Every structure is written in C-alpha cells, then in structure tokens.
Amino acid sequence: GESVGLHLPTLSVQEGDNSIINCAYSNSASDYFIWYKQESGKGPQFIIDIRSNMDKRQGQRVTVLLNKTVKHLSLQIAATQPGDSAVYFCAENSQAGTALIFGKGTTLSVSS
Amino acid sequence: DTAVSQTPKYLVTQMGNDKSIKCEQNLGHDTMYWYKQDSKKFLKIMFSYNNKELIINETVPNRFSPKSPDKAHLNLHINSLELGDSAVYFCASSHSVNQPQHFGDGTRLSIL
Numbered sequence: 560g561e562s563v564g565l566h567l568p569t570l571s572v573q574e575g576d577n578s579i580i581n582c583a584y585s586n587s588a589s590d591y592f593i594w595y596k597q598e599s600g601k602g603p604q605f606i607i608d609i610r611s612n613m614d615k616r617q618g619q620r621v622t623v624l625l626n627k628t629v630k631h632l633s634l635q636i637a638a639t640q641p642g643d644s645a646v647y648f649c650a651e652n653s654q655a656g657t658a659l660i661f662g663k664g665t666t667l668s669v670s671s
Numbered sequence: 672d673t674a675v676s677q678t679p680k681y682l683v684t685q686m687g688n689d690k691s692i693k694c695e696q697n698l699g700h701d702t703m704y705w706y707k708q709d710s711k712k713f714l715k716i717m718f719s720y721n722n723k724e725l726i727i728n729e730t731v732p733n734r735f736s737p738k739s740p741d742k743a744h745l746n747l748h749i750n751s752l753e754l755g756d757s758a759v760y761f762c763a764s765s766h767s768v769n770q771p772q773h774f775g776d777g778t779r780l781s782i783l
Contacts, residue, residue: 591769601713602761602774603677653696653716657727657768658704661714 567665572669577638582649582662587630589651593659594623594634598648606634606647636667644669674698677762677775684752685783692747692778694762702726703745703765704772714761720745721768728754749780757782 560635580583590611596604609616622635650659673697705717719727722741734750759779763772
C-alpha cells in the first residue's frame, strides 16, 4: 500500500494497492467528521463518517481512523480500483455544529 | 428518483445580470445548504437553512439571497453578477446538523 504525509494534493497508486489519504483538522472541539468522494462533474458523495467518541470505523473497503490527540483523520481504501479515482475531501463540523468545514481535496489516481 | 436536484446544471451569463439557481430534495430532510466550489476545488459553506429558517450566513455578499419556500426547496438568487462569482454552486441536505449531507450535482456558473 501507499501512504502519504499530511495532505498531499495528489496520490497515485496501482490497482489493487491499498491507499491512505490523510487530513489534518483545525478545531479540537469538532466532534463529527466525514469523508466525501467527488468525481468529475458530480457533487461530493458520502463515503463514511465518524464521531469523536470513536477512533476507528469500517465500511465496505474503507476505514476511517481518527486521532484526536494530533487532530488527524485518515481514509484507508483497500484494494483500490480504477473506479476509486476521484477527489477525496475530509470535513469536520463547524464550531457551532451547524455546517461542515471542508479540507483541501486529495486527487486519487488509480492506474491499472 | 434523484435525491438532491439542482437546476440549471450550467449557467452562462453576463456581468451585472441577476440569476437564480433552484434546489429541491426529496429525502424528507430538515436542513439544506448552499456551498461554493472555486476553481481549486475548495468547498465553502455559504448558507444553511433548518426548517425553512436561516441558521448560517457566512461572509457572503448581500447580492446572494437564499429563499426557502418550504423544507424541500432552497433556491439561491444572485443580483448584479460579478466575474468572481464564477464557480460551481452545490446544494446539499441532511436530516439535521451533524448528519451526512447529500449533495446535488452542482450548477456551473460562468460570468462573461
């Protein structure tokens, strides 16, 4: 698998590899975090979310890890497929809890 | 059976004109949002409505005015369009705050 340091704008992997996309969030009071996938010409699509009372949550081929100590969030994609190619965004709830604050996206490119 | 639908998908207009973007959701959600995505893919919240009432108004010029005729609709009217308004505008909805938001496919606004 391939991992990246804290927010790189692009990540290129081979089909079948595991991908790790990292994100640093800004507000230590944030208690809700979410990952979105955005394909070209489409709106962001929900992948997985996690609340601050958890440090790990798994979905289908995806895992989100939350490290509140260093305010770090990561998305792991197992057995990455060409269809996973997209821009991935992390988001945290705002201070008032009324909207999401999005991070800078990471463009994932999967080659076969 | 589109969950969040926006119209139009593309909007090309002259500087100084007034235009509207419509958004409808059929998910029964109470909260709706407008986001702006710039050319660098950065997504920023503009407005948030809960049960037809405004709960967030970020630092958006007064030329932008949201209108929520009912819980299922949140329209965005823009007066005196400027070049800097060129962007993709996304509507989203959620059951409540701190719940996954579902996005429309965006309206690409181009100002000539």
